[in-house]
Amino acid sequence: MTRIVATLNVWSETWLEVMTAVLWQSAFLVGIGAAVALLLRRASPGVRFWLWQIVAIKLLLMPFWTMTASIPFLAGRTSEPIASFGEDSAPVVPALGVPGAPFRWDGLRFSFAGGAGESDSFWRALRDITWQSWLLAGYLVVIAMAALRLSWQHLRLARLLRQAIPAGPGLTTLVLELAGILSLRREPAAVLTRADCSFFVCGLRRPVVVVPQSLLASLDASQLRQVLLHELAHVKRRDLLWGWPVELARTVYFFHPLVHWVAYRLRLERELACDQHAMATSGQGAADYAHTLIQVLAGASEPATRK
Numbered sequence: 128m129t130r131i132v133a134t135l136n137v138w139s140e141t142w143l144e145v146m147t148a149v150l151w152q153s154a155f156l157v158g159i160g161a162a163v164a165l166l167l168r169r170a171s172p173g174v175r176f177w178l179w180q181i182v183a184i185k186l187l188l189m190p191f192w193t194m195t196a197s198i199p200f201l202a203g204r205t206s207e208p209i210a211s212f213g214e215d216s217a218p219v220v221p222a223l224g225v226p227g228a229p230f231r232w233d234g235l236r237f238s239f240a241g242g243a244g245e246s247d248s249f250w251r252a253l254r255d256i257t258w259q260s261w262l263l264a265g266y267l268v269v270i271a272m273a274a275l276r277l278s279w280q281h282l283r284l285a286r287l288l289r290q291a292i293p294a295g296p297g298l299t300t301l302v303l304e305l306a307g308i309l310s311l312r313r314e315p316a317a318v319l320t321r322a323d324c325s326f327f328v329c330g331l332r333r334p335v336v337v338v339p340q341s342l343l344a345s346l347d348a349s350q351l352r353q354v355l356l357h358e359l360a361h362v363k364r365r366d367l368l369w370g371w372p373v374e375l376a377r378t379v380y381f382f383h384p385l386v387h388w389v390a391y392r393l394r395l396e397r398e399l400a401c402d403q404h405a406m407a408t409s410g411q412g413a414a415d416y417a418h419t420l421i422q423v424l425a426g427a428s429e430p431a432t433r434k
Contacts (some may be wrong), residue, residue, distance in 0.1 A: 139259035157385045172399035179393040183373040273378045291318035309363045328358045350419040360404035
C-alpha cells in the first residue's frame with residue numbers, strides 16, 4: 128500500500144508540472160492565435176475556422192510536448208517473479224483467510240483481510256497521500272463525469288433517431304438535390320422528429336438531416352432550401368469530424384477558460400462559414416438569409432415559451 132501511495136504521489140507531481148506548463152504555454156499559443164485572427168478579420172470565416180482548428184489541435188497535443196519524465200513504477204521494476212509468497216525466497220502458500228498472511232505482487236505488499244495492523248497501515252498510507260494526488264483524483268473524476276455526459280448525449284441522440292420517421296418524398300428529393308449541388312460524396316438521409324429542437328445534422332458514416340416537424344410547417348420553400356443548405360454545408364466541410372479535437376480539448380482542460388474561448392471562436396467561425404456556403408449556393412442576399420435565421424430561431428424557441 129505504501130508503494131502504491133508513493134508511486135501515485137510521484138505521478139501526481141509530474142502531472143501537476145505538466146498542467147502548469149500547459150497553462151502558460153497555452154495562454155501564449157491562444158494569444159498568438161488571437162493576434163493572427165485579428166489580422167485575418169477581413170478573410171473568409173473558413174480561413175479563421177482553420178486557424179482556430181490548428182490552435183485546438185495544438186492545445187490537445189500540448190502535454191506530449193512537455194512530459195518527458197519516465198513512469199516511476201515501471202522504472203523500478205526488477206526481474207523478480209511476478210508473485211511470491213512468504214518472506215524468504217521459497218514460495219510459501221498460506222491458507223486463505225488466515226489473519227496476517229502476507230502477499231507480495233511485483234514488490235507491492237499487502238495483507239489479507241483480518242490482519243491486526245491492516246487498519247492502521249491503511250490509515251497511515253492514506254495520510255501519506257499528498258494534495259497533488261488528491262487534486263489528480265478530482266481531475267480524473269471530472270474527466271470521467273464528462274465521458275459519462277457524452278455517453279448520455281449519444282444515447283439521447285440514438286433514442287431521438289429511433290423515434291424519428293423518414294421524411295416524405297418531397298423533402299427527401301430536395302435534400303438529395305441540394306447534396307448533389309454541394310457535390311457531397313455520400314447521400315444524406317432526412318428524418319422528421321417531433322422533438323423541440325432546431326435543424327441539425329448527425330452521423331459520420333452516413334449523414335442524417337434531422338428536421339423538426341414544428342419548424343418545417345413555418346418555413347416556405349426558399350427558407351427551407353437555405354436551412355438545408357446550411358446543414359449540408361456542415362457535411363461538406365466535415366464539421367462533425369473536425370469538431371472532436373476542440374471538444375476533447377475542452378474535456379481535458381475543463382479548468383482553462385481560454386480553451387473554452389477557443390471552442391466558442393471555433394463554433395462561431397464554423398457557423399459563419401456554413402452561412403456563407405448557404406448564401407452563395409442559394410443565391411439569396413444577406414437580408415433574406417437573416418430573415419430565415421430569425422424565423423428558425425423564433426420557431427425553435429416558441430415551444431419553450433409556451434411552457
